[in-house]
Amino acid sequence: GNSVTQMEGPVTLSEEAFLTINCTYTATGYPSLFWYVQYPGEGLQLLLKATKADDKGSNKGFEATYRKETTSFHLEKGSVQVSDSAVYFCALSDNDYKLSFGAGTTVTVRA
């Protein structure tokens, strides 16, 4: 079956620090990969996605590259802000109408 493993948190950073959250996946087919973000008290919203190998998704300064050879989709941001404090979820969808999520990584950015 499909599964997603992401690095455990929580992660605490200072403003302007570099953020990386590791994500690896297992899938039987050729999935699409997603990063969702959940701000405090809100639902999940899509941060970025990639639909095929070597694609790079990007949004709001965040980037992630679909690496089929390492089955990874690591999230990175070069300079975080306090407003980036949230829970980040890696997810995949593999032609079966369903999303498989990682456990989530809580990120706290201090001023």
Place this chain on the structure above:
Amino acid sequence: NAGVTQTPKFQVLKTGQSMTLQCAQDMNHEYMSWYRQDPGMGLRLIHYSVGAGITDQGEVPNGYNVSRSTTEDFPLRLLSAAPSQTSVYFCASSEGDLTEAFFGQGTRLTVV
């Protein structure tokens, strides 16, 4: 454009009570699903639907029922609430597989 609307936002139930969590979307999406979010476990799929009149079980369906009589609505029913069902519930919709899912704000349910 409201997107995905869930009601209620908060609910406390006693063990054995029943209730329905409502979910409605106005984007004419065929695919709708219910997830529960528990600490350290991410989101787990409860039930999903690929269109009106069609539903199927997800990863953790026990204790929950769903129906899909219209494209817009996808209610989740707890027939006899148990403390293990204390969780945050999210409804989501999407145009199809491999596309972005849009989530509601969530329902925080506590069963005492």
